[in-house]
Amino acid sequence: MKPLADLIRPTQLSEVCGQQHILGENKILDRIVKSGRISNMIFYGPPGVGKTTVANIIAEKAGKRFYKLNATNASLKDIQEITKELDTFLGVNGVVLYLDEIQNFNKKQQQSLLEYIEDGRITLIASTTENPYFYIFKALLSRSTIFEFKPVExxxxxxxxxxxxxxxxxxxxxxxxxxxxxxxxxxxxxxxxxxxxxxxxxxxxxxxxxxxxxxxxxxxxxxxxxxxQSKVISYDNDGDAHYDILSAFQKSIRGSDADAAIHYLARLVKAGDLISICRRLQVIAAEDIGLAYPQACLIVKSLVDSARELGFPEARIPLAEATILLATSPKSNSAYLAIDSALNDLENMTIGDIPNHLKDAHYSGACKMGRGVEYKYPHSYPNHYVHQQYLPDNIKHRTYYEYGDNKFEKATKDYWDRVKK
The missing domain is CATH 1.10.8.60 (Helicase, Ruva Protein; domain 3)
Known part of the structure; x- marks a missing residue:
């Protein structure tokens, strides 16, 4: 007996649930089916949203010989068997190949289709649950139109x-x-x-x-x-859902929305992804809270260590505490911007040599080479500060660190403005 999901599988686009952004009246796929002239397409989206159903409907409307392969168990030999028929009576009008889970084909298997797609003998309709820009050969992408299928309402x-x-x-x-x-x-x-x-x-x-x-x-x-039994959460450790949830988690904390941050934390907890949560919380403490509340790094590290020691389900409690602390803390990305700016200069500028007075002078003969001779020891001066050049000549006027607009960094700036004047 057929599974119920197969029994109710639509045979017309009008019967497909959802995806109205591409299947609705006069939307792109609706127009393609009505025209009867189909091109190479890649359907991208989570499981159970109609990719295979729509591919079957479009292929049947094309009036060409139809082949269907699943890349999880198909091989290069299966593709060769199809291409053998292209020069026979069976393939006189060309063929439509529906390739499900195309991300499971390696580069060589995907490349084997190129010649036949290029001259139009094979029209490819592929589907994937993974981001096609990460998993599909670029030459195939350039010859195909990507349609994103969304979770059904x-x-x-x-x-x-x-x-x-x-x-x-x-x-x-x-x-x-x-x-x-x-x-x-x-x-x-x-x-x-x-x-x-x-x-x-x-x-x-x-x-x-x-x-x-x-x-x-x-x-x-x-x-x-x-x-x-248990509600399904879309999540995998190295797929789009994993990175999308982590991205939403960090952006919610950065945006100071504690409720949204806790929601995305709950998704990660539900998936049992303790390592990713801990790592991301420590990154956020440094990148997004930063010098606005420097102690946040120490507190989060302590809570993360506690979570790792406890394990789930108890780990959820210190993780929630760290998440709410970061979401409700003042924010500054001044340190993040400073290091990225300095790294960018290393890549794109001629930096020049370290000033002689800053070079190591702890060896015999250093003085003869001018190493460290003119160095001024700050602790020997009032307020432990003396003006001297630290950056190389080529970039001596560069400013990498800009004080953030928060209580801690403002106080630090006021202190140094007074000292340096």
């Missing part, structure tokens, strides 16, 4: 669930199917935009529930919660 997922319920109801004879609205709402929210995950949850609930004495199969909230 809850209202659209509910439409798919109701369609599945209607189809499944027809399989029952005397037995009636009663899926409560609360159960549908929960499935639509639990799956995080993955239609297939929602349909699979419904299918498990249906298959595991027996009719009651009134010959009703009742699917309520408790049944679907039991069938789905």
């Amino acid at each position: 809850e209202e659209d997922i509910k439409k798919a669930l109701n369609r599945a319920i209607d189809i499944k109801s027809k399989e029952y004879n005397e037995i009636k199917l009663n899926v409560k609205e609360e159960a549908i709402d929960y499935l639509a929210s639990y799956c995080n935009g993955d239609v297939r995950k929602a349909i699979n949850g419904l299918e498990i609930a249906l298959n595991s529930t027996k009719p009651n004495s009134d010959k009703f199969v009742v699917i309520d909230l408790s049944v679907v919660k039991d069938s789905t």
